[in-house]
Each structure stands twice: as C-alpha cells, then as structure tokens.
Amino acid sequence: MFCEEHLMKTLGIHTNYIRITSTEPAMKAAEEITEHSYAYDGDCIVVFIGVEKSDEEAPNVVAKKLAADTLKRAETLKVKKVIVYPYVHLTQDPSNPRTALQVLKKTAELLSGQLDVDRAPFGWYKGFEISAKGHPLSEWSGVFTADEEEEKKEKEEKAPREKFTKFVLVDLDGNIFEITPDEFTKCGIFNKKEPVYKLLKRFVGNELGHGVDTEKTPKHIEFMRQQELVDYCEVSEKGHFKWYPKGLFIQKLILDYAARIAHEWGAMEMKNPIIIKSDNNIVGELMGEFHERDYKVDGGRGTCYLRYASDPLGFPFMQNVRFSYKQSPLKVYEEASCFRNEQEGEVSGLKRVRNFMMTDMHAACANVDEAKVEFETLCKRFRDLMNDIVARDRWVLGWEGTIEFFEQNTEWLIGICKEMRVPSFFKLMPEMTHYYAIKNEFQSITEDESNIQVSTVQWDVKDGERFNIGHVDEDGKKHPSAVILHASSFGSIERTLCTILENIAIDINQGRPAMFPVWLAPTQVRIAPVKDSFIEFGEELCAKFNNAGIRADIDDRPDTVGKKIRNAEKEWIPYILVVGQQEMDTGELMVRIRTAREQVKMTFDELTAKIKGETASMPFRPLPLPRRVSRRPIFFG
RNA sequence: GCCAACGUAGCUCAGAUGGUAGAGCGGCGCACUCGUAAUGCGCAGGUCACCGGUUCGAUCCCGGUCGUUGGCUCCA
Numbered sequence: 001m002f003c004e005e006h007l008m009k010t011l012g013i014h015t016n017y018i019r020i021t022s023t024e025p026a027m028k029a030a031e032e033i034t035e036h037s038y039a040y041d042g043d044c045i046v047v048f049i050g051v052e053k054s055d056e057e058a059p060n061v062v063a064k065k066l067a068a069d070t071l072k073r074a075e076t077l078k079v080k081k082v083i084v085y086p087y088v089h090l091t092q093d094p095s096n097p098r099t100a101l102q103v104l105k106k107t108a109e110l111l112s113g114q115l116d117v118d119r120a121p122f123g124w125y126k127g128f129e130i131s132a133k134g135h136p137l138s139e140w141s142g143v144f145t146a147d148e149e150e151e152k153k154e155k156e157e158k159a160p161r162e163k164f165t166k167f168v169l170v171d172l173d174g175n176i177f178e179i180t181p182d183e184f185t186k187c188g189i190f191n192k193k194e195p196v197y198k199l200l201k202r203f204v205g206n207e208l209g210h211g212v213d214t215e216k217t218p219k220h221i222e223f224m225r226q227q228e229l230v231d232y233c234e235v236s237e238k239g240h241f242k243w244y245p246k247g248l249f250i251q252k253l254i255l256d257y258a259a260r261i262a263h264e265w266g267a268m269e270m271k272n273p274i275i276i277k278s279d280n281n282i283v284g285e286l287m288g289e290f291h292e293r294d295y296k297v298d299g300g301r302g303t304c305y306l307r308y309a310s311d312p313l314g315f316p317f318m319q320n321v322r323f324s325y326k327q328s329p330l331k332v333y334e335e336a337s338c339f340r341n342e343q344e345g346e347v348s349g350l351k352r353v354r355n356f357m358m359t360d361m362h363a364a365c366a367n368v369d370e371a372k373v374e375f376e377t378l379c380k381r382f383r384d385l386m387n388d389i390v391a392r393d394r395w396v397l398g399w400e401g402t403i404e405f406f407e408q409n410t411e412w413l414i415g416i417c418k419e420m421r422v423p424s425f426f427k428l429m430p431e432m433t434h435y436y437a438i439k440n441e442f443q444s445i446t447e448d449e450s451n452i453q454v455s456t457v458q459w460d461v462k463d464g465e466r467f468n469i470g471h472v473d474e475d476g477k478k479h480p481s482a483v484i485l486h487a488s489s490f491g492s493i494e495r496t497l498c499t500i501l502e503n504i505a506i507d508i509n510q511g512r513p514a515m516f517p518v519w520l521a522p523t524q525v526r527i528a529p530v531k532d533s534f535i536e537f538g539e540e541l542c543a544k545f546n547n548a549g550i551r552a553d554i555d556d557r558p559d560t561v562g563k564k565i566r567n568a569e570k571e572w573i574p575y576i577l578v579v580g581q582q583e584m585d586t587g588e589l590m591v592r593i594r595t596a597r598e599q600v601k602m603t604f605d606e607l608t609a610k611i612k613g614e615t616a617s618m619p620f621r622p623l624p625l626p627r628r629v630s631r632r633p634i635f636f637g
Numbered sequence: 638g639c640c641a642a643c644g645u646a647g648c649u650c651a652g653a654u655g656g657u658a659g660a661g662c663g664g665c666g667c668a669c670u671c672g673u674a675a676u677g678c679g680c681a682g683g684u685c686a687c688c689g690g691u692u693c694g695a696u697c698c699c700g701g702u703c704g705u706u707g708g709c710u711c712c713a
Contacts, residue, residue, distance in 0.1 A: 217706050226648090238704075293713085309713080343638060346711060434713075531670040558670075566674035578673055592673060599673070637648045637663070 008055050008062055008103075009090045011048040012070070014077055014138035016131040017041045020085075022124040038120070044081035045074055046130065047142075049107070050090025051100040059099050063106035065144045070107070074115055077137065084108045085120040085128075166403050166428040167208075169200070170417040176410075181208045189423070199445040200396045200423045206451050207398065207425065219447055219505035220498045221349040227572065228635045229497070230350065239347040239354030241494070244635045246522040249624035251357070251493050253520055255335060256619035257389070258359035258489045261381055262333035265374075267361050269333045272313035278303045295339045295354075306339035310360040311486070315467040318364055318484075328471045329374060329481075330364040338492075349498065351452065356492035364469050364481040371483035375457060376416060378487045382442055382455035383420050385489060389517060390454050390499050391444035394506065398453075399426040401438030405459075413438070435462040436486075446502035447509065452495055458486040513594050515572040519618035522625070524611060525552035526573045528564035530580030532556075538579050541604070542627060548608050549620055555629045565592070575607065 019039040047070055055062045070082060086104055095103075101122050108117045120126060132138055169177040169189050177189045190201050224230040229247030233240055243251060259269065275297060295306040307313055314334060323330045336358045346352055361378070365371035386395045397420050399413075406413065406428050417424040424440075439458035443451040464470055464481030473479050490496045504514045518524055525545055529538040538554045545552035555564045561578055568576045576592040583589055591602050602610070625632050 221706085232705080234704075293711095340712085343711065345638070345640095345709085348706080352712080528673080530672050533670080560669095560671050560676060561673060562671085563675055564673085569674055576673075580672060582672080590673080634647070634663075 008052045008066070008144045009050055010066060010142040010144065011087070011090065012073060012140045012142060013046045013048075013130065014079065014133045014135070015044055015046055016133060018044065018046055018083060018131075019129045020120050021127045022121050023127060038118070040081060040083065040118070042081065043077075043079050044083055045070065045077065045079050046083045046085055047107075048085045048087035048090060049104060050087050051095045051103045052091050055095050055099060055103060059095075059102045060106055062144050063103045064110060066103075066142065067107050067110035069142055069144070070111060071114060073137075073140070079115075081116045081118075082111055083118050083120060084111075086122045163429045163431075163433055164400075164427040165430055166406075166426075168406070168426040168428065169204070170414060170424040170426070172196075172418070172421065172423060174414045174418045176414070179204075184208060196393060196396065196422055199394060200425065202445055202449050203396050203398065203443055203451050204425050206449075207427065216448060218349050218351065218498075218502065220351075220501035223501045223504065224350060224497070225636050228637070230494075231636060237354065238344075239342060239352075241350070241353065245624040247497070249522050249621060250497065250516070250520055253619055253621055254389075254490060254493055254496060255357070255359065256621070257385075258335075259333070260619060261385070261489050262331075262359070262361050265331065265361065265377065265381065267331035267333035267363075269335075270317060271334060272307070272310075272317055272336070274307050274337055274339070275304045276307055276312055278305060293341050295341045307336065308338055308340050310334055310336035310338065310358055311463075314360065314362055315463055315469060318362065318469045319467050321469075322472065323364075324472045325366055325474065328364070328366040329370055329485075330469075330471070331361065331374075333359070333361050336360050350494045350501075351498050353492070353494050356494045357490075358488055358492055359490045361485075361487040361489070363485040363487075364464065364471070365483045365485065366471050366473075366479070367482050371459065371485060372412065374485055375459060376419070378457045378485065379416050379440070380419060382457065382487075382489060383422075385455060386442050386444070389520070390496060391503050393422075394503060395442055395444045395454075396422050397424040398441040398443050398451075399424055399438065400441075401426070401428055401436070401459075402432050403428045403430055405437040409438075432461075435460045435466075437461050439486075444499045444503070446499065447505040448502075452499045452502070453491050454496055454499055456486070456488050456491060460484040460486055513572075513597065515574055515594055517618075518574050518611060519615040519620070521572070521574055522551065523553050523571065523573050523623065524550050524615075525575045525577060525607070526564075526568040526571075527552060527554040528561060528568065528576060528578045529554065529556065530561055530578060532558065534580050534584070537584055539627075541577075541579065544604065545608070546622070546627070548612075550608060550611050551623045553623060553625070553627050553629055557630045569594075575611070 017040060020037065022036045022038075047066070049066070051059075051062075074080070074082060084104055084107055086100065088100070104119060104122060108119045111117045120128075167179045167181065167184070169179055169187060171177070171189050171192065172194065175189075177187050179187045184204055185201070190197055224247065227246065228244045229250065230241045230243050232238075233242040236242075262269065279302065294308055297304050297306060314332070314336070318330060318332060321330060321332075337355065338358055339355050342352060342354055347354060363371070363374050365374060387393065397417065406426060436458045437460075439456060441453045442455040443453055445451050461483055464484050468478075468480060469484065470478050470480040500516070500520075504516075508514050515521065527538045527542050529535050535554065535556045538556070542552045542554045555568065557564070559567075565576060565578070572594070574594045576594075577583075577589050578592070579589070588601050588603055589607060590599055591607055592599050
C-alpha cells in the first residue's frame with residue numbers, strides 16, 4: 001500500500017478572479033507559450049496540482065479521479081470555469097515533467113466536456129494574484145491515487161508486450177511451434193540446421209525482452225560518413241540529417257524502386273501536405289495519446305502538427321475518392337515525409353530519426369477475398385525486395401495480430417509463411433487493440449544482432465468504416481471497405497540505408513568485400529588511366545559506358561596506378577579498369593572485379609553485358625558527381 | 638527525459654603536475670607519368686565544442702550548455 005506522502009495532493013480554491021504572470025521557464029520541459037499573462041475575472045475554481053513520483057505508474061487513473069472530484073465541486077458551487085494550475089511545491093517527490101504534464105492535460109481534457117477549462121503554463125515560474133471567496137466550501141485539499149488494481153490495469157494497457165498472450169513460431173516447412181516467453185529457447189525449432197533459425201532465435205529474444213547489449217557504435221554511422229552519403233547537420237536538430245550527393249542518389253534510386261513496385265502493383269501515386277491542423281476531429285482520433293511525439297508548428301493561425309505518419313492524411317484523401325466495385329480495390333501510393341519528435345536519447349544514427357521518408361501503399365478492398373489476394377502479392381514482392389536489396393537471406397518475419405484472426409485463417413497465413421522462405425514469429429493477442437487484425441514486419445537482423453524493421457503489410461478492419469472509405473456497389477450506394485491494406489515497402493528510407501550498411505558490415509566480418517548492390521553503386525566502373533596521356537582514351541571509354549547506361553567515371557588525378565586502385569577500392573567500386581597502351585592496342589579491358597577479387601580480361605561488350613545482367617530490371621540514374629574525379633570536392637574526410 | 642562515456646587540424650588520433658599544441662592521412666604547390674591497395678619534397682590548416690568560475694595564467698581543474706555514442710524508458 002501507499003503511505004501518505006506518496007499521494008497526489010491538490011489545493012482547490014473558489015475565487016472571484018485570478019491573474020497569472022509567467023516570468024521565465026523553470027526547466028527545459030517548459031511548455032511553449034505566447035501569452036505571458038493571463039487573467040480571469042469572475043467565479044472560478046483554481047486547482048493547484050502537484051504530481052507525485054508514484055503517479056508515474058498510472059497518470060490517467062489519477063487524472064480521472066481528480067477530474068471527477070473537481071467536477072462534483074464545480075456542480076455544488078455552480079461554477080462553470082476551472083483553472084488547472086501546476087504547483088510542484090505541493091509535493092516532496094515530484095514526478096518527471098512528462099508525467100506531470102500528462103496528468104495536467106488529461107485532467108483538463110476530462111473536465112473540458114462539461115466546464116470551461118484553462119491550464120496555467122507548465123514549467124514556468126509564475127506569479128499569481130487571487131481572490132478567494134472565503135465561504136465554508138471555498139477551499140479544499142484533495143488527495144488522489146490509483147489503487148493497486150487500477151494501477152495494474154493502466155500498466156497493462158501501457159505495456160504492449162503484455163497484451164500478447166500467445167506466441168507461435170513457424171518453420172520453413174510450415175510446421176507450427178507454440179512457445180512461451182520464459183521457455184522459448186527450448187523450442188525444437190532452434191535445433192534445425194539452417195542458419196536462419198539462429199536469426200529467428202535472436203529476433204524472438206529481442207522481441208520478448210531479452211535484448212542484447214551492443215555497447216558498440218553501429219557500423220552504419222561510420223560508413224554513412226566515410227562513404228560521403230549522409231551526415232549530421234549542426235544547423236538542424238538532432239535526428240535530422242544532411243544528404244551528400246552520393247547518399248541522395250541512393251535515396252532517390254530506392255524511391256524509384258519503391259515507386260516501381262507500387263506502379264506494378266497497380267497503385268496510383270499521389271501526395272499530401274506535411275502539415276496537419278490540430279482541430280481536425282477525425283485525425284485527432286488517430287493521433288490518440290501521442291501529442292507529445294508531434295512537432296508543433298504555428299503559422300499564426302493556430303497550432304498545426306507536422307505529419308507523423310502517412311495515414312492521417314492518406315485516409316482523408318481516400319475518403320474523398322469515388323470509385324465503384326468495378327474499380328476496387330482502390331490502390332494509392334505516396335512518398336510520405338514524416339516527422340516524429342522522438343525523446344532526447346532515443347535518436348541514434350539512421351536507426352531512429354526525427355524525419356524520415358516512408359514509401360506507403362494502401363488498398364481499400366471491398367471484401368476479404370480481394371484483400372487476401374493483395375496481401376499475398378505484397379508479401380511476395382517484399383520478400384524479393386528483402387533478398388535482392390536490403391538483407392539478402394538475413395531476415396525473418398515478425399507478425400502481430402489477434403488470436404481469432406490467426407485461428408480462422410491459419411492455413412492461409414501458414415501458406416504465406418512458407419512462401420516467404422524464412423521462419424515466422426507470431427505474437428497474438430486476445431483482443432484487437434489497434435486498427436489491424438494482423439500485420440507482419442520484415443525484420444533484418446543486423447551486425448550487432450539487433451533487428452531493424454523494413455517492410456510491413458497490415459490488415460486494417462477498422463478504418464474503412466471509421467473514415468468512410470469505400471466503393472459504390474451495384475446498388476448505387478457507398479459501402480465501407482471491409483479491409484484496408486497498409487503496406488510500406490520501405491518503412492523508412494533512412495532505416496533501409498541503415499540496414500543495407502549494417503549488412504555490408506556483416507559481409508566484412510564474414511570476409512567478403514564491402515559493396516553496394518551494383519544497381520545502387522554510385523560509381524559502377526572506375527577507369528584508371530596508367531598515365532596522363534591515356535586520359536583522353538579513358539574519357540572516350542567512359543562516355544561509351546555512360547551512353548550504354550552504366551555509371552563510369554575516370555580517375556584523372558596525377559597519382560600512381562596503385563594509388564588510384566586503392567582509392568577506388570576504398571569507395572567500394574565494383575569494377576575497376578586500368579587502361580593504357582595494351583587496352584588501346586587490343587581493345588580488351590583488364591577488369592578488376594570486386595566480388596571475385598580477381599582480374600579478368602573482357603571486352604567492352606562483355607563487361608557491359610555483365611553489368612546489365614546484374615542490374616536488370618532495376619532503376620537507373622546517371623552519375624551523381626562529375627565524371628572526372630579530379631573535379632570532385634571533398635564532402636567528408 | 639534519466640544514467641554513463643566521449644568532444645584536440647577536413648579525417649583518424651597523440652599530448653602536457655595548469656605556462657595557448659603534434660603525427661599520419663587528406664588538401665595545396667613543385668617534381669615524378671608510373672600496369673592493379675599509399676611516389677618524393679615542400680607549404681598551409683587549430684578560439685584544443687561553447688559559456689561561465691577558480692588562477693598571475695585554463696585546451697587541461699570546477700560548474701553549466703550543446704553535440705556524439707551506449708544503456709534505461711519509449712517506439713501508436
């Protein structure tokens with residue numbers, strides 16, 4: 001039980017008027033305010049609140065109790081106005097500012113239905129002038145706390161891990177293994193010989209809360225700067241990056257690829273704004289409790305938020321699209337730049353950023369059968385994406401969903417699992433707590449053994465109705481979509497690049513050469529003339545490659561051949577050609593092949609055909625930097 | 638937001654009980670014109686993250702801020 005000093009204390013005063021002046025911020029977590037003075041003349045209740053450390057366990061329960069009590073008093077006193085006033089000095093052991101603000105906001109929110117509520121700014125030194133009525137009921141103190149049961153309830157709601165009650169593994173042959181969080185390591189599936197089961201074990205461990213301490217700085221951070229891809233930006237906030245030409249080039253190629261997937265799937269590309277008005281009800285519903293994760297912006301016409309996900313704008317967009325059953329499912333695609341105001345200390349390299357680019361697909365499906373077809377198509381597409389670009393065979397599939405959906409669709413789901421050719425891990429819950437009945441996450445297991453989510457496909461059964469998205473049926477009436485599929489080929493471009501770089505780190509550990517897939521390599525062929533007099537010949541060769549749709553450049557700096565090779569190797573260039581008299585005479589090229597670590601004689605046509613074969617059906621963009629290496633500036637290092 | 642470590646030249650890093658600093662690489666210049674991972678010589682680069690305190694004097698000691706990384710929390 002709680003002892004007295006752990007209970008939240010409040011002081012309520014029935015007043016004739018109150019005036020508040022905010023002087024200066026008392027802490028970093030101070031709210032942003034525009035008005036520094038506030039006055040209310042007339043009957044009102046001022047509630048001074050000190051939030052306790054112990055309230056961190058169940059802030060919402062405490063707020064609910066306080067709101068109920070305040071409401072009762074307001075009724076008795078026939079007052080319509082309440083001022084919620086943060087007063088930390090009521091407690092010896094205050095909660096963290098976040099919880100305090102949460103309690104204050106929640107209390108105000110709960111009261112605002114029936115009363116006119118204002119909140120004094122949080123985190124400021126304030127002066128106030130107050131006139132108390134002085135009648136017997138005009139002052140009171142309150143003590144509030146959650147009892148253990150309520151506290152447990154809120155905790156359970158808060159802890160996502162505990163909402164899952166059933167855990168299932170599926171092997172490559174479609175066999176099902178049910179496990180428990182405590183004894184999952186004993187599951188027979190981990191005795192199988194294929195190495196991918198080690199990854200599965202790692203993933204299940206991470207998910208069930210036995211994560212590994214990496215203690216190392218991630219490799220991708222080193223690479224992203226060394227290779228002149230992405231870098232920290234001191235002009236902006238932490239978690240926002242500047243992109244160098246090579247990094248931006250890779251980003252755009254990945255976006256090209258994502259757009260291609262979407263188009264092939266049949267989606268139409270559209271685009272929404274990045275600013276959301278805060279007073280939009282329907283979006284407010286989606287925002288839920290996550291206001292503190294949002295970036296606030298104010299153009300002087302009231303508060304707005306930077307979009308934190310694609311749905312809050314994507315759904316209203318689809319709501320207003322008219323389509324008939326003949327055009328169903330409605331498929332749209334968007335490159336959505338999203339902003340999340342992540343806590344200090346959460347942001348790390350490209351793994352967790354505050355601004356990221358999602359490639360988001362949606363399909364509004366008329367019925368379950370339609371949705372199943374699309375769901376399967378997307379899963380297979382993303383399987384290939386994971387294998388071809390991101391993580392080769394170093395990934396597994398995580399699932400979340402309801403027990404009911406799993407049991408009713410077991411055969412279908414297992415069929416998909418088998419198609420993925422990697423094992424699956426299902427976390428299942430007795431009740432649907434989100435908009436989806438089932439979703440999967442394509443998880444890459446990285447060098448430090450943590451996992452990074454890349455693609456996802458989600459089966460949404462709620463938002464068709466909630467947002468009134470639907471098709472016009474034969475009867476001429478609009479019918480809400482039974483299922484809306486959400487799918488993101490690249491959950492974020494930043495994380496995708498992170499995953500690619502982390503996979504390169506694994507390659508290095510396994511003794512393989514570091515390199516991007518050839519279609520993503522900024523330079524595919526580096527030409528190194530043996531001396532200056534061959535630069536012209538090299539230039540011609542370079543132009544020939546470029547015309548053939550291959551990114552070739554030429555190292556025309558006055559270095560030795562050894563130096564040019566070394567520099568090209570440091571840039572992870574897949575093909576290096578040293579050109580001189582021999583090449584000019586014979587027309588044959590001596591090709592240094594990075595993957596094979598060997599030199600092979602090839603003709604221009606042979607090399608072109610080889611590269612074309614390796615990059616077949618992948619997007620192409622020309623060199624992001626000057627063809628002559630001597631003309632390039634240094635962006636880093 | 639909490640705890641810890643770190644912040645010296647463009648990069649990687651040395652360094653001094655407190656007397657304002659050095660290497661390698663890179664850059665620039667000159668010479669070299671070279672056949673598969675570093676050609677030679679020379680030159681220029683620093684408010685030692687920022688702000689304040691102690692001190693005759695601080696890059697070094699103390700406090701704060703910012704930034705980076707790890708851990709916790711969190712990740713709709």
